[in-house]
Amino acid sequence: MIFQILDANYSYDARRNPLVQLFGTTPEGKSVACRVAGFRPYFYAGVEEDKLDEVAEALRSAGLEVEAVDRFDPIGYQIKTKRMLKVIAHDPKEVRSLRERVREIPGVRAVYETDILFKNRFLIDQNIGGMAWVEAPLPEWVSKPSCQDLPEVRVETLRPAEQGANAPLRFMSFDIECLPDHGEMPKAETSPVILISMAFEPEYHGQRDIVLVGKGVECSRDDVRACLDEHDLLHQFASIMRDYDPDIVAGYNSNEFDFPYILERAKHLGADLRVGRDGSSCYLRKIVNKTDVTITGRVVVDLLPIIRSSFSLKRYTLRNAAAELLKMEKHDVDPKEIEGLWAEGGAGLRRFISYSRRDAVLALRLLLDLRLMDKYIALSRASGSLLQEIVNGGQSGMVESLLLRRFRERNRVVPPKPDAGVSEERYEENVDLKGGAVLSPQKGLMEDVVILDYKSLYPTIMMAHNLCYTTVLNSSSQGSSSQQLPQGDIVVAPSGGRFVSPKISPGIMPAVLKELLDERTKTKKLMRSASEEERRFLDAKQYAMKILLNSFYGYSGYARARLYSLALANAVTSFGRENIQRTKNVIDEIGSVYIVDGTVLFGEEAFGRSAQGRRFDLSVVYGDTDSVFVRLRPEPGKELSLEDAELIGRKIAETVTSSLPEPMELVFEAFARRGIFLAKKRYALWVFEPAGDGWKDRIKVRGMETVRRDWCDLTSRTLKTCLELVLKEGKVEEAVDHVRSVIGRLQNLDLSEDPEILEDLTLTRRYTKSTGSYKNKQPHIQLVEKIKKRGGVVPGVGDRVPFVIVRGRGGRKNKELFVDRAEDPGYVLEKNMPLDTEYYVEKQILPPVLRIFESFGVTKDRLCLGRGQCNLLSFGAEQKAQKQKSLFDY
DNA sequence: CCCATCCCCTAA
DNA sequence: TAAGTTAGGGGATGGG
Numbered sequence: 001m002i003f004q005i006l007d008a009n010y011s012y013d014a015r016r017n018p019l020v021q022l023f024g025t026t027p028e029g030k031s032v033a034c035r036v037a038g039f040r041p042y043f044y045a046g047v048e049e050d051k052l053d054e055v056a057e058a059l060r061s062a063g064l065e066v067e068a069v070d071r072f073d074p075i076g077y078q079i080k081t082k083r084m085l086k087v088i089a090h091d092p093k094e095v096r097s098l099r100e101r102v103r104e105i106p107g108v109r110a111v112y113e114t115d116i117l118f119k120n121r122f123l124i125d126q127n128i129g130g131m132a133w134v135e136a137p138l139p140e141w142v143s144k145p146s147c148q149d150l151p152e153v154r155v156e157t158l159r160p161a162e163q164g165a166n167a168p169l170r171f172m173s174f175d176i177e178c179l180p181d182h183g184e185m186p187k188a189e190t191s192p193v194i195l196i197s198m199a200f201e202p203e204y205h206g207q208r209d210i211v212l213v214g215k216g217v218e219c220s221r222d223d224v225r226a227c228l229d230e231h232d233l234l235h236q237f238a239s240i241m242r243d244y245d246p247d248i249v250a251g252y253n254s255n256e257f258d259f260p261y262i263l264e265r266a267k268h269l270g271a272d273l274r275v276g277r278d279g280s281s282c283y284l285r286k287i288v289n290k291t292d293v294t295i296t297g298r299v300v301v302d303l304l305p306i307i308r309s310s311f312s313l314k315r316y317t318l319r320n321a322a323a324e325l326l327k328m329e330k331h332d333v334d335p336k337e338i339e340g341l342w343a344e345g346g347a348g349l350r351r352f353i354s355y356s357r358r359d360a361v362l363a364l365r366l367l368l369d370l371r372l373m374d375k376y377i378a379l380s381r382a383s384g385s386l387l388q389e390i391v392n393g394g395q396s397g398m399v400e401s402l403l404l405r406r407f408r409e410r411n412r413v414v415p416p417k418p419d420a421g422v423s424e425e426r427y428e429e430n431v432d433l434k435g436g437a438v439l440s441p442q443k444g445l446m447e448d449v450v451i452l453d454y455k456s457l458y459p460t461i462m463m464a465h466n467l468c469y470t471t472v473l474n475s476s477s478q479g480s481s482s483q484q485l486p487q488g489d490i491v492v493a494p495s496g497g498r499f500v501s502p503k504i505s506p507g508i509m510p511a512v513l514k515e516l517l518d519e520r521t522k523t524k525k526l527m528r529s530a531s532e533e534e535r536r537f538l539d540a541k542q543y544a545m546k547i548l549l550n551s552f553y554g555y556s557g558y559a560r561a562r563l564y565s566l567a568l569a570n571a572v573t574s575f576g577r578e579n580i581q582r583t584k585n586v587i588d589e590i591g592s593v594y595i596v597d598g599t600v601l602f603g604e605e606a607f608g609r610s611a612q613g614r615r616f617d618l619s620v621v622y623g624d625t626d627s628v629f630v631r632l633r634p635e636p637g638k639e640l641s642l643e644d645a646e647l648i649g650r651k652i653a654e655t656v657t658s659s660l661p662e663p664m665e666l667v668f669e670a671f672a673r674r675g676i677f678l679a680k681k682r683y684a685l686w687v688f689e690p691a692g693d694g695w696k697d698r699i700k701v702r703g704m705e706t707v708r709r710d711w712c713d714l715t716s717r718t719l720k721t722c723l724e725l726v727l728k729e730g731k732v733e734e735a736v737d738h739v740r741s742v743i744g745r746l747q748n749l750d751l752s753e754d755p756e757i758l759e760d761l762t763l764t765r766r767y768t769k770s771t772g773s774y775k776n777k778q779p780h781i782q783l784v785e786k787i788k789k790r791g792g793v794v795p796g797v798g799d800r801v802p803f804v805i806v807r808g809r810g811g812r813k814n815k816e817l818f819v820d821r822a823e824d825p826g827y828v829l830e831k832n833m834p835l836d837t838e839y840y841v842e843k844q845i846l847p848p849v850l851r852i853f854e855s856f857g858v859t860k861d862r863l864c865l866g867r868g869q870c871n872l873l874s875f876g877a878e879q880k881a882q883k884q885k886s887l888f889d890y
Numbered sequence: 891c892c893c894a895t896c897c898c899c900t901a902a
Numbered sequence: 903t904a905a906g907t908t909a910g911g912g913g914a915t916g917g918g
Contacts, residue, residue: 115903287904312900395906417903435908436902457902458907554906561906569907625902625909681901681910703900703911710898710913765898776896776915818914843913 002135002161003032005128006169006247007297008119008386010092011278013037013152018092020122021150023277023297024134025167031245033277033297034138038155039122041095042088044071044112044413049083051107056085058105064088064098072412074112075469075565077500081411084112092118099416112413116404119386124404126158129384131377133161150278165537166377171201172246173364174237176258177356180338185793188264192230194342195353196237196262197360201368204244209361211353212236217345224353234262234271241275248299248373249275252318252363255302259293260284289798292392299388301373303366306391310372314709314764315800322362326369330362331355374536378544382516395551400562402548406508412470415562426559426566433557433569434495436625437577439584441677445855446621448640449672449685450630450649452656454579455665456546457626458553459513461575464661465491466499468507469556469563472571473498495574497567509552517663520545576625583628583656583666584620590655592617593632593648600651614638616648622677627669642688642695645671670700674727678704678851686727699724705848709800714760715844718742722849732856739849739863746837746845751829758825761840764800779803779822787824807834 003024010020019035026032047055052068059066065088070081087102089095099114116124123129137157177195178186192214199209210223214233217226227233241249251258263284266273273281277297285292293300307313307321314320319330333341333355341348367373380387383398384405390398400414407414418426454460461467473490475497491499502510523542527535555561557569594606596613606613615635622629632648634640649668656666672685682703688695699720705711706720722735751758765780774781780801788794795801806823808816823833841864850860 285903290904292904392904394904396904399906430907433908438901438909551906554908556906557908558906560904573908627902679911682912702902708899768898774897778897779914847912 001026001032001138002133002163004131004133004163004167005123005386006031006131007277007299007388008123009278009296010118010122011035012091016091018090018118019152020119020155021278021296022134022136025169025247027163027165027167029168029170031247031277031297032138033150034136035150035152036122036155036158037152039125040088040090041092041118041121042086043095043099043114043116044069045085045087045102046073046082046109046112046413047085048107048109052083052085055105055107059085059087059102062101070411071112072410072470074407074413074415074563075472077471077473077505084413110415112415113404115416120401120404122155123384123386124401124408126155126160127405128158128160129401130380130386130390131166132381132384133163135159135161169247169373170245171248171250171364171367171373172198172204172241172244173250173360173367174198174254174258175251175356175359175363176262177338177352178261179342180335182339183336186261188261189268193233193262193265194230195356196233197353197356198237198240199357199360199364200244200246201364204240209357210240211357212240213349213353217349223357230265231269231271234266234269234273237262238271238273238275245277246298248301248367249295250301250303250363250367252321252359252366253302253304255291255293255300256304259300260291294388299391301367301391303363303372306372307366310370312707312709314762315802318359318362321366326362326365328362328365331358371536371540374540375543378537378540379547382519382541382544382548395547396555396558396561398548399551399555402512403508403563406512410470410508412508417562418560418564423559426564429566430557430559433566433573434577435573437580437623438625438680439580439620439623439628441622441629441680441683442619442631443677443679446631446675446677447673448632448634448645449621449675450632450645450652451627451669451672451685451687452630452649452653452666453627453669455667456517456549457576457579457664458572459517459549460664461572461579462507462552463510463513463517464664465493465571465575466502466507466510467491467493467497467568467571467575468499468509469565469568470509471499471505471507472565472567473500475567493571493574494578495567495570497571497574499571513549513552514663516545516549520549579660579664580623580625580628584623586656586659587618587620587628587630587652590618590652593651595644595647598647600647602655614644616640616644618652622683624681628666629672629675642671645688646690672700673697674730676723676727676852676855684723684727684852697728699727710763710765711848712761712763712804712840712844714742714746714757714840715848717760718845719848719852722852726852726856732853732858736853736858736862739845742845743841743864746840749835749837751835752832755829758804758829761804761835761844762802762825763804764802767795767797767799767801770797777817777819779805779819782819783822783824790827792824792827804828805836805839807836 003026005022005024007023008020010018013019019037020039021033021035023033056066067086069084069086071084072078072081089098095114099111102108103111128134136153138151175197176193178191179194180186181191194214196212207223210225212233213224213226214230216228219226227236275282276295280296282293282295304316308316313324322328322330333352341352376387376390379398380390383401385397385401404414489501489504491501520542523538527538530538553572556565591603593616594601594613596606596609617633619631620628621631632640632645646668653666653668670687670689672687675683675685677683684701684704687700688697701707706716718739721738725731725735767780767784771781771784780803783801783803784794802825803822804825805821806828808821810816
């Protein structure tokens with residue numbers, strides 16, 4: 001039979017041999033599990049040549065199995081392998097202490113692959129991985145397996161299986177409600193859990209969701225279940241989870257709140273929460289600033305950190321995430337009400353129950369409607385990491401999973417993760433890591449700009465120049481190997497880094513990248529003719545390839561990476577910088593193009609025919625890392641159509657591409673009819689992108705205040721409106737009027753009449769570190785202190801703090817500092833505090849819009865008319881403005 | 891006014 | 903044993 005691997009861990013047989021336990025799903029969606037015997041933990045020791053036998057003997061006499069093997073060291077081009085020792089242990093748990101002992105033995109240079117989790121070691125060596133399909137000689141299935149009856153197979157009998165689609169999974173989300181303690185935040189030591197809501201996909205016995213109530217209440221509904229008491233509530237929760245047997249267990253902030261809370265309560269009450277697929281409980285692992293939750297055989301998904309890292313939102317409360325991402329409302333019960341509702345029961349309790357139900361439902365909707373698992377599953381399949389590791393971790397785990405496999409195939413060992421001292425050194429070293437080049441923009445308003453960019457620039461650079469851990473030459477170069485190589489066989493990066501050519505030794509990383517890139521191209525092609533469901537699967541797959549492709553460069557310069565190479569990372573970016581500069585030069589040197597009979601000809605090609613064609617002058621006006629923005633200037637009085645622009649863009653891209661090593665490729669991305677460039681990384685464009693047969697247009701803003709979360713919504717919206725009016729319609733005058741009306745509204749602000757505006761005036765900033773470690777005062781930090789003093793609920797480190805700016809004490813001259821005038825919006829409303837409208841006009845609205853209007857010569861006076869700053873001069877300018885014919889008349 | 895510093899957030 | 907990378911703008915503040 002075949003199944004898809006959802007999770008893995010290990011246990012022992014009667015003789016304390018380790019057994020890998022695999023948990024998975026059949027193509028029909030049945031959950032299955034088995035134990036695999038015959039695989040043992042091991043690691044490598046690099047030993048000085050003349051001490052090899054001695055060390056081996058020492059280890060053998062300590063009762064270990066030792067094998068001499070030939071392996072390459074992790075980093076650097078090497079001609080020959082070295083003799084190393086493969087140390088085979090009995091118990092995965094002893095590897096760590098064994099490593100320390102082996103390190104101490106005289107003659108041992110280094111140890112390798114000592115910290116690969118046993119389950120991962122197994123998956124890597126069997127050439128299988130997370131969400132991989134595997135074939136095992138298993139009998140019919142035990143559904144809902146438990147630890148006693150897991151069938152056992154030998155490791156040799158497992159086979160990777162071919163299967164495209166993913167197995168159907170069961171999803172469950174949950175949310176708990178606790179009883180506050182006389183208005184205080186509930187504490188797990190004393191405050192009971194009173195409600196647990198659960199939502200299911202697919203349904204559980206015909207129910208989409210259920211709420212468990214922690215006391216005996218009358219209820220006639222199937223989807224509300226009364227429990228005897230809190231102990232019974234927890235018991236029912238565990239029992240429903242076992243019965244439904246979900247593959248994925250989700251919640252919102254559940255790793256930091258719900259799981260720790262119910263586990264503490266369960267311990268307190270002596271209730272068992274054995275919800276693991278091997279009969280184990282769920283357990284926590286507290287790491288510095290985060291908690292990992294494990295339920296054996298299932299995947300635990302906390303949506304909060306996922307939503308945080310996947311979407312740019314001003315606030316990450318469930319309420320706001322649901323509103324922004326799902327357009328769904330969250331029902332709310334004031335925490336102060338809860339004690340009353342719980343005590344009284346009846347209609348109030350029913351409202352509380354339905355609010356609780358909604359939270360579980362929203363968490364499940366976030367997980368499913370945003371198709372988050374599709375992406376993680378695709379990443380798991382493509383990288384080989386277990387799904388839980390993908391959900392919990394970052395890019396480094398995936399990169400390491402891929403590299404460990406490839407290194408193994410090529411007889412290269414991989415170092416353990418660096419200890420704190422080594423990574424500290426590397427962080428210091430990393431100041432020498434230079435990044436991409438940003439070309440200075442030609443500032444101001446501009447028309448007719450073609451946007452070209454490099455497809456997967458860094459990955460293609462690594463492929464094109466064979467940049468890899470396995471090809472890099474020691475810079476000191478006393479290193480024996482490089483001396484004997486002919487010049488032509490060495491690639492020298494602009495950074496000075498030297499690498500052997502593919503002819504000498506094709507790198508591992510370029511090979512992995514090529515496979516990922518080819519697979520992505522193939523997948524995207526398949527998407528065109530795929531059905532809706534198939535398309536979603538393929539889209540997740542191509543997305544996974546993109547993420548992985550882009551992870552390798554960052555990993556190589558990451559101080560905590562197993563495989564770290566500053567020379568490699570610097571070589572990649574140095575080629576990138578050289579490339580974009582060269583691209584700019586090539587395009588600028590083309591000078592002008594002609595369109596003759598529907599084809600694009602360059603200056604010289606058009607010689608003699610240019611008279612019949614239309615000429616466009618080219619110049620690169622901006623570029624950042626992997627993109628160039630090319631302005632196309634038609635002859636005076638002539639126009640440029642979208643089709644012309646695309647034709648020219650593609651021709652330039654092709655020309656540049658043809659001069660570059662494979663697979664580097666510059667492609668046509670979009671055309672901007674108009675744009676405003678304010679500074680590096682700050683611009684707004686009215687772009688047209690090819691879509692199907694035609695074009696799709698939109699305003700694309702980068703870096704400006706509309707896309708920044710530390711400005712208020714009023715600023716974002718006002719600026720956005722101005723940009724649309726100016727870029728799409730050329731209506732500077734209307735934009736000016738709009739700003740004036742916004743300023744007018746601010747100046748006549750009356751919070752009691754217009755409380756809605758408070759939301760629009762709220763700024764948010766992230767509380768990034770504990771209050772004490774700030775060197776300077778910050779508005780949001782000052783506010784946190786104020787709230788703390790008032791005894792309110794303070795945001796935690798990592799949260800975004802919303803605040804408005806109030807007028808404060810002191811006159812015009814010695815006003816309270818800005819940083820001390822941040823206030824909680826709710827508190828402002830409650831206390832009817834006056835907002836600092838001058839701040840909002842002068843610091844929030846004016847500077848961003850003035851940066852835009854500067855291109856048109858619109859001054860501050862024009863925007864502030866009617867505020868006593870009106871003068872004859874600006875009035876005159878306004879009269880003139882009404883005769884505006886073109887944007888450039890300004 | 892200029893400049894340096896801290897801080898935040900974004901582009902790529 | 904938490905975590906891909908650097909480049910860059912711009913606000914608030916304080917010192918010259």
